Amino acid sequence: MKLQISNPADHPCITTLPFAIPLEQWELPHQRRVLGLHRHVVKIVELDNGGRGRRTSYVVKELPDKLAEREYRLLRWLVEQSLPTVEVVAAVTERSESREGLIITRHLDYSLPYRSLLSGHGLTIPYIGDRVLDALVGLLVRLHLAGFYWGDCSLSNTLFRRDAGALEAYVIDTETSEVHPTLTKGQRETDLQIALENLAGGLLDLQAGGKLVPGIDPWKIAGGLADRYRTLWNEVTGSEEFDSNDMWRVEQRIQRLHELGFDVDEVEVQTADDSARRLRLSPKVVESGYHEDRLFALTALHAGQNQARRMLDDIHRFAVEMRSRTGKQLPENIAAVRWLDQRFEPIVAAIPPELVGKLQAAEIFHQILEHRWYLSERAGRDVPMPEVVRSYVDSVLRGAPDEKTRIDPPTAGFVLPVDG
Numbered sequence: 001m002k003l004q005i006s007n008p009a010d011h012p013c014i015t016t017l018p019f020a021i022p023l024e025q026w027e028l029p030h031q032r033r034v035l036g037l038h039r040h041v042v043k044i045v046e047l048d049n050g051g052r053g054r055r056t057s058y059v060v061k062e063l064p065d066k067l068a069e070r071e072y073r074l075l076r077w078l079v080e081q082s083l084p085t086v087e088v089v090a091a092v093t094e095r096s097e098s099r100e101g102l103i104i105t106r107h108l109d110y111s112l113p114y115r116s117l118l119s120g121h122g123l124t125i126p127y128i129g130d131r132v133l134d135a136l137v138g139l140l141v142r143l144h145l146a147g148f149y150w151g152d153c154s155l156s157n158t159l160f161r162r163d164a165g166a167l168e169a170y171v172i173d174t175e176t177s178e179v180h181p182t183l184t185k186g187q188r189e190t191d192l193q194i195a196l197e198n199l200a201g202g203l204l205d206l207q208a209g210g211k212l213v214p215g216i217d218p219w220k221i222a223g224g225l226a227d228r229y230r231t232l233w234n235e236v237t238g239s240e241e242f243d244s245n246d247m248w249r250v251e252q253r254i255q256r257l258h259e260l261g262f263d264v265d266e267v268e269v270q271t272a273d274d275s276a277r278r279l280r281l282s283p284k285v286v287e288s289g290y291h292e293d294r295l296f297a298l299t300a301l302h303a304g305q306n307q308a309r310r311m312l313d314d315i316h317r318f319a320v321e322m323r324s325r326t327g328k329q330l331p332e333n334i335a336a337v338r339w340l341d342q343r344f345e346p347i348v349a350a351i352p353p354e355l356v357g358k359l360q361a362a363e364i365f366h367q368i369l370e371h372r373w374y375l376s377e378r379a380g381r382d383v384p385m386p387e388v389v390r391s392y393v394d395s396v397l398r399g400a401p402d403e404k405t406r407i408d409p410p411t412a413g414f415v416l417p418v419d420g
Contacts, residue, residue, distance in 0.1 A: 001019060001020070001092065001093075001094050001095050001096060002092070002093045002094045003015070003019070003090060003091075003092050004072060004090060004091045004092075005089065005090045006072075006076060006087075006088055006089055006090065007089075011049070011056070011089050011090070011106075012049070013047040013048060013049050013056070014047075014058070014089060014090050014104065016047070017045070017047075017060070017104075019092050019095060019102065020095060020096050022041075022062070022100070023041045023043060023060060023061075023062040023100075023102065024041050024062075026043060026045075026060075028045050030045060030046035030047070030055070031043055031044065031045040031046070032044050034059065039063075040061050040062050040063045041061070041062045042059065042060070042061045042062075043059075043060050044057055044058065044059050044060070044107060045057070045058050045060060046058075056106065056107075057106070057107035057109075058089060058104050058105065058106055058107060059086070059104070059105050059106075059107050059172075060102055060103075060104050061102065061103050061104075062100045062101070062102055063100060063101060063102075063103065063175070064099065064100060064101060065093040065094065065099070065100070065101040067101070067103075067175050068091045068092070068093055068101030068102060068103045069091060069093060069101070070174075070175065071088075071091075071103050071173075071174050071175055072088055072090075072091035072103055074174040074177050074179065075088035075103075075105065075174055076088055077148075077179060078148070078171060078174070081146050081148075082289060083142060083143060083146060083148070083171070083288075084139060084142070084168060084169060084170040084171065085170055085171040085172070085174075086105040086106060086107070086108050086159070086170060086171075086172050087105060087106040087108075088103070088104075088105050089104045089105055089106055090102075090103075090104040091103055091104070092104070105172070108159050108161070108170055108172070109360075109404050110161055110162070110359060110360050110363070110403045110404055111159040111160065111161050111170065111403075112159065112160045112161065112162070112167075112403065113159060113160075114132070114155035114156070114158065114160065114202065114206075115206065115211070117132065117160055117167075118132065118155075118203070118206055118211075118212055118213055118216070119206060119211040119212065119213065128213055128216070129213075129215075129216040129217075129221045130221075131166055131167045132155075132160065132167060132169075132221070133199075133221055133224055133225060133228060134166065134167070134228065135160055135166070135167040135168055135169035136153065136158065136169050136195065136199065136225065137225065137228045137229045137232055138168075138169065138232070138261075139153075139158070139168075139169040139170075139171065140153060140191065140192065140195060140229055141229065141232050141233055141236060141288075142288045143171070144183050144188050144191070144233070145236070145237075145286060145287070145288070147179055147180045147181055147182050147183055148177060148178075148179055148180075148183075149177060149178040149179075149180065149183055149187050149191055150171065150174070150176070150177050150191055150194075150195075151175075151176030151177050151178065151191065151194065152173065152175065152176045152177075152194065152198070153191060153194060153195035153198060153199075154195070154198030154199065154201075154202060155198070155199060155202035155203075156173075156198075156202065157171070157172055157173035158170065158171065158172065159172050161304060161360070162304075162359065162360070162363045162403075163304035163305060163306040163307055163363075164304065164306035164307040164309070164310045164362075164363070164366040165306065165366070165370075166304075166306045168304045168305065168306075188233075192225070192226055192229055195225060196222050196223075196225050196226060197222075199221070199222045199225060200218055200219060200221075200222035203216065203218030203221060203222065204218045232260070235256065235257070235260065236257065236260070236262055236283065236286050237283060237286065238282075239280050239281060239282040240253065240280070240281050241272045241278050241279065241280050241281075242278070242279055242281065243277060243278065243279070244277050244278070244279050247279075249281065250267060250269065250281055253267075253281060253283070254267070257283065257286065257290075258290050258291075261288055261289065261290050261291055261292075261305040261306075261309070262286050262287065262288050262290055263286070263287050263288075263289065263290040263293065264283050264285070264286055265284075265285035265286075265287065266283075266284040266285040267281060267282065267283050267284060268281070268282045268284050269281050269282075270282075288305075289305070290305075291305050291306075291308035291309040291312060292304070292305055292308045294308070294312060295308040295311055295312055296308075298312075298315070298332065298333060298336035298337075299311075299315075299336050299337075299339075299340050299344075301340075301344075301362065302362075303360075303362035304362065304363075306366075307360075307362040307363060307365075307366055308362075310366050310369065311344070311362065311365065311366075314339070314343070314369060315332075315335060315336050315339045316335075318335060318338070318339040318342075318343055319332070319335035319339075322335065322338070343385075344365060347365060347368060347385065347389060348361050348364065348365065350386070350389045350393075351364060351389070351393060351397070352393065355393065355397050355398060357402070357404045358397060358400055358401075358402050358403060358404065359397075359400070359403055359404075364397070367392065367396065367397075368385075368388060368389060368392050371388055371391065371392040371396060372385065372388040375387075375388055375391060
């Protein structure tokens with residue numbers, strides 16, 4: 001048997017799994033099968049992580065050795081490129097009693113599988129169909145910019161996380177994927193067509209089972225995928241012409257890309273005709289994660305793209321408040337450190353311990369900011385933050401579903417709603 005482990009010190013419990021037994025026959029104290037349609041056997045298991053007093057959830061999938069090796073390599077590549085995916089933990093091949101290999105990933109905490117997301121399950125995300133569509137489009141564009149051909153974009157192969165009122169999509173299956181220096185238009189269009197067909201199929205499957213949120217039209221949602229993709233792709237990569245006196249258009253284009261969450265390492269400006277009165281602007285090196293990177297550089301906090309933008313806005317607001325009180329303009333990095341110490345951490349610390357794990361800390365903070373706006377608008381005054389936090393905990397968080405996966409001892413008939 002061949003066992004490859006990524007970051008073994010972080011996952012010492014992996015070696016205790018019964019690799020010699022076919023996955024279908026595993027009977028562990030904390031395991032569940034994965035809901036949904038799959039080409040292979042997939043289970044989620046929860047292990048004591050080296051006796052550290054905490055358990056970690058892993059998704060285990062059984063598939064042929066060549067596919068396991070391939071997926072292990074591709075998932076590691078995605079992680080190295082900081083693209084939205086799951087953490088790959090191990091690949092097991094050449095097993096003694098089976099030709100099938102195993103691929104093991106860490107379950108993505110606070111993730112929402114599409115079956116839970118699109119069938120309700122107590123989740124309240126406005127315009128859910130559009131949110132899912134935007135998340136898939138954003139993911140495809142990010143992958144294609146990196147030269148990654150997915151080959152099987154579908155709801156079943158994606159997990160979603162809340163991201164400050166929006167959703168962020170994550171790749172969880174790369175069996176059919178390829179990495180290239182760049183993708184041709186034909187490759188991108190093929191990937192887009194596969195995504196469209198799979199999206200329609202996934203939504204129609206839910207609708208046929210009576211599990212799709214009312215008001216979602218599968219064909220309308222799927223039909224909007226291509227237009228939204230091309231609009232975003234053109235905004236991120238397309239060239240535009242302008243008069244030589246309008247060089248401010250370069251800064252404007254960069255600002256638009258920043259607002260979309262993309263950073264620009266290089267732009268190219270060339271003459272568009274022989275007269276040199278017209279110029280052509282082309283973004284040359286574009287990467288995603290602009291707001292996430294800025295927030296991390298200032299605070300060392302990890303957050304989704306929209307969460308990061310919201311937190312950066314609050315840091316700016318905090319700096320303005322500090323200036324109004326002291327008459328001094330703080331540098332951004334100093335303001336961020338004080339914001340972390342005086343605003344973010346006290347708010348998170350005020351959440352009751354039994355509730356703090358329901359959502360990501362960044363999402364809780366965003367929702368509290370939303371709740372503050374709602375209470376202040378209703379009261380006609382700026383409601384103090386301690387009052388806002390108490391109201392949010394009692395009226396919103398306490399009754400919200402727990403989105404962090406936990407597996408309790410086996411219960412008859414229970415199926416964990418996680419796709420993998």
